[in-house]
Amino acid sequence: MEYFQYIGGMFSSMLRDPYIVALIFGGSVMGLLVGVIPGLTATMALALLINISYGMPLERAVAFLLAVYVGATSGGLCAAIMINIPGTPAAAATAIDGFQLAKQGKGGLAIGTGFIASFIGTLFSIFIMLTLTPVLYKLAMKFGHWETFLLALFGIMICGSLSTDKDPIKGWIVGFLGFALSMVGMEEIYAFPRFTFGSLQLKGGIPLIATLIGVFGISEVLGVLQESIPYKIEGKIGRIIPPLSVFKPLLPATIRSGIIGVIIGIVPGAGEDVGAWLSYDLGKRRSKEGHKFGTGSLEGVLCPEVANNAVIGGAMIPLLTLAIPGSPPAAMFLAAMNLHGVRPGPMLNIENPEFLPMVGAALICASCAMLFWGLLLAKPMVSVLKIKREILLPLVVPLTVIGAYGGGVRIFDVYLMLFAGVVGYLLRQMDYPLAPLVLGLILGPLADVSFRQALMQSRGSFIPLMQRPIGWILMLAIAWLVWSGVKRAVEYYGKQREAIKVG
Amino acid sequence: MRKLVLVAAALALAAAAFVGTADAKVWEKGTPTVYVGFGAGGGTDTAVRPLVVLMQKRLGETINVVNMPGASGAVAAEDVMGKPHDGYSLFATGSGCFGGYDVNDTSPNGLPWKWWGFHHIQGPAAFVVNPEKSGINTVDDLIKALQAGKASVGVSSLGAGIHAFVEAFAKAAGVTTPINYVTHGGDGKTCVAVMAGDVEVGSISFSAGVDYVKSGQLKALFLNRRDPLQLTDKVTIPPITSLGPQYSSIPDLAETWPVMIPRDAPKEIVDAVQEAFIWACQQKEMKDFAEQMGYEVITRYGEDADRVLDYQFCAYAWVLQDAGLAQKVNPKDHNIPRAEDWNWDSRKALYGYK
Numbered sequence: 042m043e044y045f046q047y048i049g050g051m052f053s054s055m056l057r058d059p060y061i062v063a064l065i066f067g068g069s070v071m072g073l074l075v076g077v078i079p080g081l082t083a084t085m086a087l088a089l090l091i092n093i094s095y096g097m098p099l100e101r102a103v104a105f106l107l108a109v110y111v112g113a114t115s116g117g118l119c120a121a122i123m124i125n126i127p128g129t130p131a132a133a134a135t136a137i138d139g140f141q142l143a144k145q146g147k148g149g150l151a152i153g154t155g156f157i158a159s160f161i162g163t164l165f166s167i168f169i170m171l172t173l174t175p176v177l178y179k180l181a182m183k184f185g186h187w188e189t190f191l192l193a194l195f196g197i198m199i200c201g202s203l204s205t206d207k208d209p210i211k212g213w214i215v216g217f218l219g220f221a222l223s224m225v226g227m228e229e230i231y232a233f234p235r236f237t238f239g240s241l242q243l244k245g246g247i248p249l250i251a252t253l254i255g256v257f258g259i260s261e262v263l264g265v266l267q268e269s270i271p272y273k274i275e276g277k278i279g280r281i282i283p284p285l286s287v288f289k290p291l292l293p294a295t296i297r298s299g300i301i302g303v304i305i306g307i308v309p310g311a312g313e314d315v316g317a318w319l320s321y322d323l324g325k326r327r328s329k330e331g332h333k334f335g336t337g338s339l340e341g342v343l344c345p346e347v348a349n350n351a352v353i354g355g356a357m358i359p360l361l362t363l364a365i366p367g368s369p370p371a372a373m374f375l376a377a378m379n380l381h382g383v384r385p386g387p388m389l390n391i392e393n394p395e396f397l398p399m400v401g402a403a404l405i406c407a408s409c410a411m412l413f414w415g416l417l418l419a420k421p422m423v424s425v426l427k428i429k430r431e432i433l434l435p436l437v438v439p440l441t442v443i444g445a446y447g448g449g450v451r452i453f454d455v456y457l458m459l460f461a462g463v464v465g466y467l468l469r470q471m472d473y474p475l476a477p478l479v480l481g482l483i484l485g486p487l488a489d490v491s492f493r494q495a496l497m498q499s500r501g502s503f504i505p506l507m508q509r510p511i512g513w514i515l516m517l518a519i520a521w522l523v524w525s526g527v528k529r530a531v532e533y534y535g536k537q538r539e540a541i542k543v544g
Numbered sequence: 545m546r547k548l549v550l551v552a553a554a555l556a557l558a559a560a561a562f563v564g565t566a567d568a569k570v571w572e573k574g575t576p577t578v579y580v581g582f583g584a585g586g587g588t589d590t591a592v593r594p595l596v597v598l599m600q601k602r603l604g605e606t607i608n609v610v611n612m613p614g615a616s617g618a619v620a621a622e623d624v625m626g627k628p629h630d631g632y633s634l635f636a637t638g639s640g641c642f643g644g645y646d647v648n649d650t651s652p653n654g655l656p657w658k659w660w661g662f663h664h665i666q667g668p669a670a671f672v673v674n675p676e677k678s679g680i681n682t683v684d685d686l687i688k689a690l691q692a693g694k695a696s697v698g699v700s701s702l703g704a705g706i707h708a709f710v711e712a713f714a715k716a717a718g719v720t721t722p723i724n725y726v727t728h729g730g731d732g733k734t735c736v737a738v739m740a741g742d743v744e745v746g747s748i749s750f751s752a753g754v755d756y757v758k759s760g761q762l763k764a765l766f767l768n769r770r771d772p773l774q775l776t777d778k779v780t781i782p783p784i785t786s787l788g789p790q791y792s793s794i795p796d797l798a799e800t801w802p803v804m805i806p807r808d809a810p811k812e813i814v815d816a817v818q819e820a821f822i823w824a825c826q827q828k829e830m831k832d833f834a835e836q837m838g839y840e841v842i843t844r845y846g847e848d849a850d851r852v853l854d855y856q857f858c859a860y861a862w863v864l865q866d867a868g869l870a871q872k873v874n875p876k877d878h879n880i881p882r883a884e885d886w887n888w889d890s891r892k893a894l895y896g897y898k
Contacts, residue, residue: 088584088611095597182740186726227615230727231702231869232648234615241622244650245614309733364732364755369584376590380597384836386755450579450610451623490729497726498696498742 048171051395051402054100061104064097065403068108069410073418075109076116076128079254079437079444083113083129087373091380099381103399106377108407110370114313114350115159115411119422122151122342124430124437126257130249130483131313131349133257133476134203134321138334138341145337146279149423153281154339156415157288158295158346163408165299165347166306166354171401177307178362184308186495187506191515192308193488196315198519199322201477202526207533209526212477215468219481220488222247229490230497242453249482251445251454252461256475258441259462262434264469281419287339294324294340295347302348306355312368313349314483318476320348354404361385361397570603570816571632577608578803579624581617581637587730587749588617591801592636594833595664598824603816607634616641621654629806631813639663639800639853640704643860646878647870656853657895659804660814662821663844663852665834666798669709669768670750670781672757677741683765683787687717689744696724698734698743705799705856706731706747708863709768712794713784738762749799751838757781768798795859795883800842802849818845851888858891859883 055061068090075086086109094102117132122139135155142151169177184192197220201212225236226246237243288295298320305316324344325334334341356371364386366372378385383393390397425433445458465475499505506512570576578596582588589611600607612620617637624635635654645651675681680689689695699706702725714723726743728734731752738746739761746753746762756762757775764781767773774780784791803821805814824830825843834841844852861875862882879894881887 084584088589088609091593092597092600092609095593182736185737185740185742227650229701229729232616232644232650233871234650241615241619241650245619363736364752365730365736372586373584376584376586376593379590379837380594380833382832382836384755387759387761388755391759450612490727494727497724500696500724 045171047395048398048401051398052405055104055402055406058101061101061406064101064105065108065406065410066414068105069112069407070414072109072112072114073116073119073411073414076113076132077119077422078440079120079126079128079258081113081128081444081447082250083110083370084373085447086113087370087377091373091377094377095380099383100399100403102377102381104403104406106374107400107403108410110374111159111163111350111353111404111407111411112414114353114370115156115163115346115415118155118159118342118346119152122148122155123422123425124434125261126437127253129313130253130479131317131352132345133314133479134200134317134345135342135349136257136476137203137321138336138338141335141337142339142342147337149279149281149419150283150339151342152419152422153416154283154287154342155346156412156419157282158298158343159350159415160408160412161295162299162302162347162350163353163404163411165296166303166351166357167401167404167408168354169299169303170354170357170404171397174358174362174397177303178358180304180307181309181359181363181365183511185509186491186498187509188511188515189308189311190488190491190495191512191519192311192315193484193491195515195519195522196311196318196484197477197481197488198522198526200318200480201474202522202529203318203322203325207472208530210530211472212474213526215473215475216477216481219478219483220485221481222252222478223482223485224489229486230493242451245451246486247482248445248451248454248457249479250447251458252482253479254441254444255458255461256465256468256478258437259459260465260469260475262438263462263466265430265434281416281423283339291340291343294328294344297323297327298344298347299351302351303355303358305348306352306368307358309359309365311487312356312483313352314480316348316352316355317345318480320344350408357400357404361389361400362387569605570813571605574632575606575608576632576634577610578634578636579610579612579620581612581614581620581635581641583613584611586613587752588636588638588801591665591837591839592803594830595662595803595821595824598827598830599817599820602820602823615650616644618645618650618654621645621651625651625653625658625806629808631805631809631817633806634817635659635804636801637804638704639802639856640708640797640860642853642857643862643864643875644869646857646880647861647864647873647875649872656850656857658807660807660809660818661802661804661845661849661853662817663800663802663842663849664821664825664830665837665839666800666842667749667751667837667839668798669706670748670753671713671765672735672738672746672748672753672762673744673765674738674741674761675763677739678744680744681763686745686765687719690714690717690719690723691721693721693724695744696726698726698728698737698746700729700731700734700748701727702867702869705797705860706749707867708797708860709794710747711863711866712797713791716790716794718790735762754838768794768796770796793884795855797856797859798840800844800852802844802853821845850892854888854891854895855883855886858886 075081117129118135120126120128121132121136125140127133139151197216201216202209227244301320302316305311321344325331356368359365360371366375445454624633627633645654673680731748734746735753737743757764766782766784769783858880861880864870
């Protein structure tokens with residue numbers, strides 16, 4: 042009880058400092074804008090702003106950086122819903138139902154639901170972080186290389202089977218294409234160049250952000266330009282905040298997604314995107330209205346958005362206790378804290394007992410600011426939907442170029458983005474989903490390196506790896522995914538054949 | 545009238561002089577950028593940023609920091625070397641990377657003698673164990689376990705200083721069994737793997753493990769430095785040289801994270817950077833940062849920096865070769881001596897460090 046009073050005291054002390062309030066609201070809107078622009082990510086924003094925060098007192102720096110982090114993680118949903126281009130990789134799952142809702146004229150409702158879900162997800166994870174950190178950090182230690190490999194593989198498989206309603210095998214093909222692309226470059230253990238053909242630029246690997254923008258952004262632009270009559274979104278914007286009656290039945294899904302997000306946050310390396318996809322999958326399977334997922338379901342927006350924001354609090358748990366960040370933006374936050382003389386790790390509670398409550402209070406303030414800006418800006422954002430898409434999307438192209446260049450400051454990345462756009466366009470034409478390609482690219486290196494590290498650890502033998510219980514749970518989950526996916530594909534092709542016969 | 549013209553001319557001259565003083569910037573045409581060869585939030589990034597921030601403060605000018613990861617910093621090294629050498633593009637990486645640039649041919653343009661280097665801090669390597677999980681409590685236990693092939697050694701990555709330290713230790717200790725390495729992609733992760741019992745020993749940059757040792761979750765067997773380190777009232781970590789005379793020849797390969805500028809960049813910019821660097825290293829903020837991270841402020845530049853980096857470059861190149869990780873070039877073919885044969889005067893004469 043005393044502990045929560047302490048957090049309450051920290052919270053009110055932050056709110057009494059007008060400078061901190063301004064930093065939180067400023068940081069939050071800055072983060073939201075970064076999240077909205079495809080290609081600009083929370084990691085990038087934090088990297089740029091660390092130097093600014095260095096001159097601030099610790100409390101202000103923490104509040105400012107966390108506001109940017111929460112804002113950028115949440116902002117990605119806007120572009121996903123409005124133009125079907127996820128602002129950040131973490132929002133790719135949101136695009137599935139969000140964009141369908143936008144096409145149905147419910148873009149405002151989708152954005153409102155998304156921001157409220159993000160708010161709830163962040164708050165949920167803060168609560169878990171503040172209460173269960175001493176217990177949960179041990180979970181991070183249970184995840185060795187073998188479990189990390191299996192989780193990464195599971196992430197690619199699940200995304201592959203989810204992003205298409207018809208044939209999961211197509212999703213897996215694209216997922217493993219992304220995996221294969223991630224093998225290009227100098228591999229991380231022996232620094233051996235793979236598939237680089239002597240090119241220094243390729244030695245640096247296939248850049249994730251440029252590929253993400255290419256396959257989602259450029260391919261969408263090409264698709265719209267090809268259409269003789271691009272679809273239009275007409276009518277009133279409608280309500281932004283959904284009625285409470287909409288949320289009540291979604292409570293179990295919210296709690297479930299929050300738990301998934303926190304757990305994925307705790308596991309080093311997995312990140313917001315895996316949390317979002319896993320939550321979307323379980324939502325689809327467990328919901329009474331799971332069949333509506335993919336056709337414009339509010340629950341389909343809520344599940345990934347609760348989860349990707351809940352990763353924030355989850356990622357803070359290993360960061361604060363073991364100094365191991367659970368996600369790339371958390372790594373940036375760790376670097377910032379090191380600069381401020383705070384050393385997260387086992388001595389944190391002894392040397393800086395006020396730090397955890399400070400992070401908790403700052404995250405609560407940051408989520409409130411994010412919700413405020415999100416709901417305030419939702420209407421103007423939705424009006425963007427009314428601009429003719431053949432005009433809007435070409436305007437997006439310069440932004441995509443900035444986003445691609447900003448990631449690695451290489452012109453090579455811009456060329457690669459354009460190439461990825463053409464590949465994405467061709468895949469769309471052939472009815473292949475695009476999200477697994479990006480997730481394969483994100484998780485491929487993690488899966489590859491973890492697998493080989495696990496074998497290094499077991500001296501080349503699989504037997505010691507079979508003695509790890511979490512590994513077994515993940516292997517069974519993957520086997521089940523394969524089984525249910527193949528079954529779905531067989532059914533789909535069976536129906537196709539029947540239709541051809543009847544036809 | 546004439547007086548008026550003279551006064552006006554004098555005023556104009558004074559104004560020009562004033563403007564000239566106000567505009568006396570080091571980088572007049574724009575903002576310089578430090579390209580960090582590793583990702584945002586990583587060890588190199590974290591080590592370099594405080595230096596850049598303090599240099600900015602001294603010079604009163606913004607210095608951008610851009611992360612350009614890839615090929616252990618080689619992508620950034622080649623990029624900076626490929627840009628005009630006008631002093632606007634600087635490079636930052638870990639000192640352990642340069643050997644790989646040569647023997648793996650990843651950055652033929654980024655070799656040590658092509659840069660001026662400014663090294664602000666260094667971190668000693670340490671061997672850490674979890675006696676409860678591994679049964680290793682002393683250096684003798686460690687040597688026996690390594691010789692019996694019963695201990696895997698966790699390292700952040702292969703080919704860097706901490707890897708070199710293990711090889712050097714094993715050689716001095718007479719361990720003949722090949723070491724089984726497990727990489728973890730970061731020293732913090734190596735510490736967690738040792739705590740969890742996934743590997744028996746960790747060779748780490750001590751800054752990453754200092755808190756685990758303080759809190760009693762890990763035990764540091766020794767450090768790669770010449771003096772003991774009293775961490776707390778109860779914990780003093782011995783230097784490797786105290787273990788016996790056979791260890792005194794182990795090279796001091798403590799990693800540094802220099803900011804570098806092409807050697808042929810304009811002298812006035814190099815001088816200004818050097819002056820700001822020296823000032824930054826003297827600041828309390830830098831000392832505090834180093835202390836809390838377990839680093840040591842070294843303020844190494846000029847010939848001193850060239851000498852130490854060249855020594856590390858040679859030593860790492862041979863570690864890569866001996867571990868079978870030199871993919872393109874045998875160090876011998878590039879006249880790179882082993883650490884025990886290294887001589888600064890002959891290296892200087894060969895590569896013309898100036």
